Amino acid sequence: MPGTDQPFDAAAFDPAAYGRFAARDYDELHAELDPAAAVDTLMDLAHGGPVVEFGIGTGRLALPLAQRGLEVHGIDGSPEMVALLRRKQGGEAIPVVIGDFSGVTAGNDFALAVLAINTIYALPSQEAQVACFRNASRHLRPGGRFVVEAWVPDVGAFRNGTAVRPVQIHDGHVELEIARLHPATQRMLTTKVHMSDGSISLIPANHRYAWPSELDLMAQLAGMRLAYRWENWERTPFDDASTAHISVWEKPPVDA
Ligand SMILES: C[S@@+](CC[C@H](N)C(=O)[O-])C[C@H]1O[C@@H](n2cnc3c(N)ncnc32)[C@H](O)[C@@H]1O
Numbered sequence: 001m002p003g004t005d006q007p008f009d010a011a012a013f014d015p016a017a018y019g020r021f022a023a024r025d026y027d028e029l030h031a032e033l034d035p036a037a038a039v040d041t042l043m044d045l046a047h048g049g050p051v052v053e054f055g056i057g058t059g060r061l062a063l064p065l066a067q068r069g070l071e072v073h074g075i076d077g078s079p080e081m082v083a084l085l086r087r088k089q090g091g092e093a094i095p096v097v098i099g100d101f102s103g104v105t106a107g108n109d110f111a112l113a114v115l116a117i118n119t120i121y122a123l124p125s126q127e128a129q130v131a132c133f134r135n136a137s138r139h140l141r142p143g144g145r146f147v148v149e150a151w152v153p154d155v156g157a158f159r160n161g162t163a164v165r166p167v168q169i170h171d172g173h174v175e176l177e178i179a180r181l182h183p184a185t186q187r188m189l190t191t192k193v194h195m196s197d198g199s200i201s202l203i204p205a206n207h208r209y210a211w212p213s214e215l216d217l218m219a220q221l222a223g224m225r226l227a228y229r230w231e232n233w234e235r236t237p238f239d240d241a242s243t244a245h246i247s248v249w250e251k252p253p254v255d256a
Contacts, residue, residue, distance in 0.1 A: 010124040015100040018122060019057075019078020021203045025194050026058055026081065029168070029175060037233035038149075039064045042114060045145055045248060046070055049111025052139050054101035054132070055119040059085040059094070066090055073110070075101040102132040109141045116149045120215070121188075121207035129210065133222035133249075143253040146224060149233075151244045153209045155183060172197055186210060212238075212245055224249035 022029075038061055042051065048070070056062050056074025058081055066072045067090060074096040076082050082098065085091040097106045101115070102123055113136040123129045136146040157163050158181045168175040173196035180189045185208075192203040210218075216226050227250040228235075231242035238245050 010128070013100075013124040013128070015077025015122075016079065017077075018203075018205055019076070019081040021201075022205075023058075023078065023080035023084060025196075025201050025203065027060075027084065028173070028196070029192075029194060030060060032168070033060070035061055035064055038116070039068065041233050041235060041246070042112065042147065043068060043070070045147060046112040049141070049144075050107075050109065051112045051114060052106050052110045054113060054115040054136065055117075055122075056085065056094070056096060057081045059088055059091055061114065061116055062094055063088060063090050066094060073097075073106045075099060075104055075106050077101070102128050102135055105135075106139065108139055110139045111141060111144050113139050113144070113146045115147070118150045118207070120148050120150055121209050122205065124206065124208055126186075126208070126210070126214075126218075129208065129215075130218050130221055133215075133218040133224070137222040137224055137251055140251045142251060144251050145227060146219070146249045146251075148215065148247050148249075149244070150212075150215070150247070151209075152242060153186075153188075153211060154243065155181060167192070212247060215247060216249075219249040222249075224251050226250075 042065060050071040051065060052073045053062050054075050056076050062072045062074055072094055074094055076096060076098060077100055079098055082096050097104050120129060120132065123132055161181050163179045165177045167177050176193045178191050178193065188207040188209055190205050194201040228248040229238040230236055230246045231238045231244060233246055
């Protein structure tokens, strides 16, 4: 099990685990997440160059980027998630490497590498997250950019180390997130509970969370510098009240 209160073993990390639990419900649970602003921002950042998406999933961002004319590649640990991408129009044409995005290679001349929806935290340790930044940098051409979407840790939301958060409330389906915090190791164990028309799915996920400043240091270790930080894909400036961030780190141009 990837989440819940099972003892945590970073060495046993399985990049396919999330998709095994999440694939069945993923598109329904993310149907309300309009990708338009993300796609506009990524289009602007890519300047027409090729894009690799780490954790491409079912193609929520990759397919509209490809439809707007970009060359898009992906890496994903989950064959189940990629099978859903393949079933969609245009999904067969996107090259995808199945494997862990902290280590596998999909090329080395990308203008943009993208890691959306907090998936940097799916990596089980600081070491694995640093490896991911280094891998992103290896995928980029000089001047290329690595874009990460992530929440800002909110340890104040927890009482006695636990929190229950309604994520979606609809007549036909409800999604709750039940979480336990381990501040000493910057870990949050969650199980999402999706109740829909008489069926219940449990989607466990571990997070090794980090503050933006720690991610900046990981980027620095990988030879990249912060270029932009916004609080959302609409590019609202990041400030004291921001609960999430879109961060863009840049690899230096050759002649820098
Ligand atoms: C929350 S989904 C995001 C999917 C897509 N990027 C989107 O925006 O809808 C996270 C995706 O990352 C994949 N994933 C998680 N950890 C991974 C890892 N270490 N290596 C490769 N893929 C991973 C999961 O299988 C899943 O498809």
